[in-house]
Amino acid sequence: MLEIRIHGRGGQGAVTAAEMLSVAAFEEGRHAQAFPTFGSERTGAPVVSFCRIDDRPIRIHEPISHPDALLVQDPTLVHQVLLFEGVGEEAYVLLNTGRSFAELGLGEVEDRLRPGRAVCVPATEIARAELGRPLPNTALLGGFAALTGWVSLDSISTAIRQAFAGEVGEANVRAAKAAHDRVLEKKGRSARA
Amino acid sequence: MPVRSQIEGSQAVARAVARCRPQVVAAYPISPQTHIVESLADLVRTGELDPCEYLMVESELGAMSACIGSSAMGSRTYTATASQGLLFMAEALFNASGLGLPIVMTVANRAIGAPINIWNDHSDSMSMRDSGWVQLFASSNQEAVDLHVQAFRLAERLSLPVMVCMDGFVLTHAVEQVDVPEQDEVDAFLPPFTPRQQLDPAQPVSIGAMVGPEAFTEVKYLMHARQMQALDEIPRIAADFEAAFGRPAGGLVRPYRTDDAETVVVALGSQVGTIEVVVDQLRDEGHPVGLLDVTCFRPWPRDEVRRALAGAANVVVLEKAFAVGAGGIVGQNTRLALAGTPTVVHDVVAGLGGRPVTAAAVRGLLDDVLAGRVDPHRLHFLGLRTDLVDGQLRRDAASVPGPHAESMLREAGVIGSGSH
Amino acid sequence: MTVEPKLYQVDTFAVGNRLLDPAQRSEQARADRSNAITSGHRACQGCGEVLGARYVLDAAMRATGGNMVAANATGCLEVFSTPYPETSWQLPWLHSLFGNAPAVASGMAAALRAQGRSDTRVVAQAGDGGTVDIGFGCLSGMFERNDDVLFVCYDNEGYMNTGVQRSGATPPAARTANTKALGPEPGNAFGQGKFVPLIAMAHEIPYVATATVADLRDLEAKVETAMGMSGARYLHVLVPCPLGWGSASEDTIKVARLARETGIFPVFEAERGRITAVSKIRRWQPVEEYLRIQRRYAHLFGEPRRDDIVARIQAQADHNIDRFGLLDDDPGYEQDQE
Numbered sequence: 001m002l003e004i005r006i007h008g009r010g011g012q013g014a015v016t017a018a019e020m021l022s023v024a025a026f027e028e029g030r031h032a033q034a035f036p037t038f039g040s041e042r043t044g045a046p047v048v049s050f051c052r053i054d055d056r057p058i059r060i061h062e063p064i065s066h067p068d069a070l071l072v073q074d075p076t077l078v079h080q081v082l083l084f085e086g087v088g089e090e091a092y093v094l095l096n097t098g099r100s101f102a103e104l105g106l107g108e109v110e111d112r113l114r115p116g117r118a119v120c121v122p123a124t125e126i127a128r129a130e131l132g133r134p135l136p137n138t139a140l141l142g143g144f145a146a147l148t149g150w151v152s153l154d155s156i157s158t159a160i161r162q163a164f165a166g167e168v169g170e171a172n173v174r175a176a177k178a179a180h181d182r183v184l185e186k187k188g189r190s191a192r193a
Numbered sequence: 194m195p196v197r198s199q200i201e202g203s204q205a206v207a208r209a210v211a212r213c214r215p216q217v218v219a220a221y222p223i224s225p226q227t228h229i230v231e232s233l234a235d236l237v238r239t240g241e242l243d244p245c246e247y248l249m250v251e252s253e254l255g256a257m258s259a260c261i262g263s264s265a266m267g268s269r270t271y272t273a274t275a276s277q278g279l280l281f282m283a284e285a286l287f288n289a290s291g292l293g294l295p296i297v298m299t300v301a302n303r304a305i306g307a308p309i310n311i312w313n314d315h316s317d318s319m320s321m322r323d324s325g326w327v328q329l330f331a332s333s334n335q336e337a338v339d340l341h342v343q344a345f346r347l348a349e350r351l352s353l354p355v356m357v358c359m360d361g362f363v364l365t366h367a368v369e370q371v372d373v374p375e376q377d378e379v380d381a382f383l384p385p386f387t388p389r390q391q392l393d394p395a396q397p398v399s400i401g402a403m404v405g406p407e408a409f410t411e412v413k414y415l416m417h418a419r420q421m422q423a424l425d426e427i428p429r430i431a432a433d434f435e436a437a438f439g440r441p442a443g444g445l446v447r448p449y450r451t452d453d454a455e456t457v458v459v460a461l462g463s464q465v466g467t468i469e470v471v472v473d474q475l476r477d478e479g480h481p482v483g484l485l486d487v488t489c490f491r492p493w494p495r496d497e498v499r500r501a502l503a504g505a506a507n508v509v510v511l512e513k514a515f516a517v518g519a520g521g522i523v524g525q526n527t528r529l530a531l532a533g534t535p536t537v538v539h540d541v542v543a544g545l546g547g548r549p550v551t552a553a554a555v556r557g558l559l560d561d562v563l564a565g566r567v568d569p570h571r572l573h574f575l576g577l578r579t580d581l582v583d584g585q586l587r588r589d590a591a592s593v594p595g596p597h598a599e600s601m602l603r604e605a606g607v608i609g610s611g612s613h
Numbered sequence: 614m615t616v617e618p619k620l621y622q623v624d625t626f627a628v629g630n631r632l633l634d635p636a637q638r639s640e641q642a643r644a645d646r647s648n649a650i651t652s653g654h655r656a657c658q659g660c661g662e663v664l665g666a667r668y669v670l671d672a673a674m675r676a677t678g679g680n681m682v683a684a685n686a687t688g689c690l691e692v693f694s695t696p697y698p699e700t701s702w703q704l705p706w707l708h709s710l711f712g713n714a715p716a717v718a719s720g721m722a723a724a725l726r727a728q729g730r731s732d733t734r735v736v737a738q739a740g741d742g743g744t745v746d747i748g749f750g751c752l753s754g755m756f757e758r759n760d761d762v763l764f765v766c767y768d769n770e771g772y773m774n775t776g777v778q779r780s781g782a783t784p785p786a787a788r789t790a791n792t793k794a795l796g797p798e799p800g801n802a803f804g805q806g807k808f809v810p811l812i813a814m815a816h817e818i819p820y821v822a823t824a825t826v827a828d829l830r831d832l833e834a835k836v837e838t839a840m841g842m843s844g845a846r847y848l849h850v851l852v853p854c855p856l857g858w859g860s861a862s863e864d865t866i867k868v869a870r871l872a873r874e875t876g877i878f879p880v881f882e883a884e885r886g887r888i889t890a891v892s893k894i895r896r897w898q899p900v901e902e903y904l905r906i907q908r909r910y911a912h913l914f915g916e917p918r919r920d921d922i923v924a925r926i927q928a929q930a931d932h933n934i935d936r937f938g939l940l941d942d943d944p945g946y947e948q949d950q951e
Contacts, residue, residue, distance in 0.1 A: 018368075019201070019368045022199055022368050022369075023199045023368075026199035026370060027199075031370055032199065032368075032369070032370070033367060033368070033369050034367065034368040034369075035362070035363070035366055035367040035368065036362075036366060057370075058369070058466075059333075059466030059467065059469050059470055060466055060467045060470050060552060061360075061363050061364070061367070061463040061464065061466055061467055061550075062467055062549040062550065062551045062552065063549050065551075216724060216727035216728065217720060217723045217724050217727055219716075219719075219720060219723070244726075244727045244728075244729065245727060246723035246724070246726050246727045248719060248720065248723050248758070248760075249758070250716060250719070250751075250754055251716075251750055251751065251753065251754030251757075252750055252751070252754070254712065254713055254716070254750070254751065255713070255716040255719075255750070255751045255754050256716075257713075258709060258710065258713030258716035258717045258719075258720065258751060259716045259717065259719045259720030259723065260720055261707075261709050261713075261717050261720060262684060262707065262709070262716070262717035262718060262719065262720025262721040262722075262723075262724065263720035263721065263723055263724040263727075264720075264724075265707050265717075265721070266682070266720070266721045266724035266725060266728075267724065267728070268723075268724035268727055268728060270720070270724075284710055284712075284713075285709070285710060285713060288709050288710055292709070392682045392705035392706075392707055392721070393705055394679055394680045394681060394682065394704065394705055394733060396705075397702065397703060397704050397705040397706070398705060398706075399695055399700035399702045399705075399706045399707075399708075400706070400707045400708070401685075401691075401695075401706075401707050401708030401709055402695035402696075402697045402698070402700060402708070403691070403692055403695055403696060403697055404697040405696070405697060407697075408697055408698070
């Protein structure tokens with residue numbers, strides 16, 4: 001079973017991201033479960049959502065404390081919540097930022113993980129360019145597909161189109177693809193390095 | 194064929210309810226029930242659910258009262274609520290069951306304040322366990338969907354109200370794979386509503402007369418008798434459902450690996466899946482452990498519970514509510530079922546106010562039970578932060594003024610709630 | 614439609630059937646009268662509520678051709694009409710709870726709409742406790758949704774079923790079981806209470822009317838008007854309670870008439886929040902005439918007399934006369950409704 005935890009702020013689409021990820025896995029014929037931390041969140045407040053993916057029915061119903069992958073929609077959350085709690089060295093971490101782990105003072109986190117597992121992608125920037133709005137969630141999902149290879153970009157795109165109809169969906173699909181390509185490129189670079 | 198979807202529990206339930214063709218839905222918003230009734234409001238608006246009147250009432254008392262009027266008028270009637278909302282309709286709940294009106298209601302289980310808490314536990318449904326409603330608990334979103342379809346048939350067959358309980362947020366807000374029954378399948382399973390009693394100008398009757406000591410006991414006896422009939426009807430409906438839909442759902446209890454089990458956990462709701470995982474682990478390690486999932490809590494299936502548990506040496510009742518000042522609620526009922534047997538029953542309260550019931554915590558508990566470290570004569574609270582309560586008890590003893598909840602939050606260093 | 618008869622009985626200024634045009638006369642003597650509530654019920658002698666309920670429901674039955682259902686709140690009307698295993702109701706009737714009759718009626722109306730039976734009409738009824746106090750939230754909800762319900766409040770100004778306690782409709786200075794004639798301010802307090810017809814008007818529902826059991830033809834006419842409309846309608850009927858008010862059983866009509874003739878209880882009709890008709894006072898009387906025949910005000914006329922309190926009640930009646938234009942020489946009811 002793969003367990004993914006997504007951190008964001010109310011309004012950034014962390015809950016929808018987990019749902020879309022579960023739909024992408026479902027499209028691939030797998031079992032998936034997505035759920036938010038349930039709270040009286042307001043816009044801007046820290047939000048956490050979860051997604052489990054497995055080849056068998058998922059019976060467990062509890063929050064994910066030891067994620068296999070972590071998606072962070074807003075790195076400034078590091079000042080408010082224990083973002084990296086339970087994140088082992090095998091885990092993947094995808095950060096939405098135009099900067100690097102070291103520049104954000106998170107070099108230690110990067111060092112702790114296996115090489116190539118910690119990646120930054122400027123999802124908000126990409127979203128601004130493709131959607132005209134700073135909503136990083138679909139771009140991050142594209143990046144996630146590239147980083148982990150657990151779901152395909154095609155499935156992510158299908159899930160996005162189910163969630164957003166018409167041109168909005170297409171713009172989000174473009175954002176996912178752009179982030180996907182960026183992450184692939186980074187992975188290629190780190191593999192060559 | 195059913196449509197298999199990756200869908201939020203609330204949306205799935207709303208679609209299943211819509212396919213049961215309720216003619217009147219009256220509801221008042223309360224988290225975590227809102228997604229269900231919002232979705233039904235959409236379906237009414239778009240005409241997908243037609244004919245149906247969606248009443249946006251002014252309170253939960255109004256919601257259940259409108260349901261009473263509608264059901265007495267002979268319409269299939271549905272509502273949903275949770276927590277404080279269920280308590281706010283308490284008076285009308287007893288009225289609906291006393292009048293024998295086959296209303297179906299979803300309870301998206303949530304804690305009851307004070308302190309105010311929007312997260313999941315079973316205090317709400319459990320507080321209404323004696324309201325005369327049938328109470329069915331869903332362990333998954335698939336079961337929640339299936340139980341709703343069965344609930345209408347049960348309610349209308351026996352002319353009594355049915356509450357389908359599903360864990361708030363844990364199930365209502367979880368997106369999972371669910372087979373949502375198709376319209377033709379539901380139509381074949383659930384006949385149109387033929388009311389046993391109805392307000393009709395052509396045949397005027399008075400419903401809700403005052404009954405004095407001369408017959409009140411008899412009226413209440415008949416309510417009880419009808420609930421006892423439900424103990425026979427529920428398994429029949431579950432069998433019919435399985436035959437029609439090709440998957441098991443419902444019934445009174447569902448034993449999981451209880452054959453030859455020496456220790457059996459009794460539980461209701463979404464924690465059942467987590468406990469199954471732990472049971473499998475322990476079985477793999479050679480421990481004879483099992484689980485009894487109680488789907489029907491009211492009426493209480495005493496004989497079935499007894500049959501499933503009587504061979505066990507230890508029973509651990511893991512429940513998301515308790516009777517303050519007394520102990521476990523499901524535990525008390527379980528003891529009743531096991532009267533005269535040597536089986537030892539442990540009452541464990543877990544998952545209050547949204548505290549996750551984790552596999553690790555359940556595993557730890559069962560390890561303790563297997564090692565004889567859990568005193569069966571005491572009420573246990575899984576994962577209780579003894580540092581917090583002991584500190585507060587000390588302050589109480591020293592007569593330090595102030596509200597408990599706030600002092601403990603200060604002690605715990607929690608600012609606001611819900612932060613991860 | 615408010616009846617404005619030209620002839621009155623000598624002295625009492627009552628309007629008997631025989632003084633009306635034949636078309637306007639009540640039909641209480643006709644053999645085919647619907648009798649929604651039949652004899653044999655357990656109401657007290659001289660009960661204003663059962664008189665009001667019978668006229669309201671019979672008029673509604675006539676207006677709907679008998680195609681109607683009723684929701685009833687807990688209270689005297691419910692208790693005295695349905696002592697198990699008997700019932701006085703000749704129409705489909707449902708009693709649920711004390712505080713939920715408006716919502717029950719909303720549910721009935723919704724069910725009828727869903728069943729495509731909009732020709733069947735819904736009437737809900739409650740006493741003042743079930744209307745202005747415990748049922749008020751549900752009532753306001755029913756009003757704002759404009760559900761197709763005629764809600765009738767039989768106002769006897771207190772919780773009579775439980776032994777005469779104060780309600781939000783109990784008038785100032787009235788003695789009840791929990792506002793006894795004790796202390797310097799005997800009886801119910803001044804400056805409290807509410808007049809729900811005005812609150813109903815604030816919802817801008819199609820029709821609001823008040824009536825008393827002193828003018829039964831007027832009451833019937835208002836029911837007919839209400840049943841000719843759809844949406845939420847509210848009828849507030851003053852029904853003296855001999856037990857609770859301490860009036861003689863044979864004086865029920867007289868007391869109700871004096872409530873109107875003093876201006877204590879304004880009788881009017883309103884549509885969509887605007888007053889459309891007012892029943893004028895036929896022969897003005899000082900409030901003392903009204904108060905003296907009710908033992909709930911006896912403490913105002915004992916030793917010492919409390920003329921100060923009587924004057925305050927008179928001031929309220931005068932305020933009503935002014936506000937609603939209850940006297941002929943009055944320029945008219947308040948024009949600030951614009």
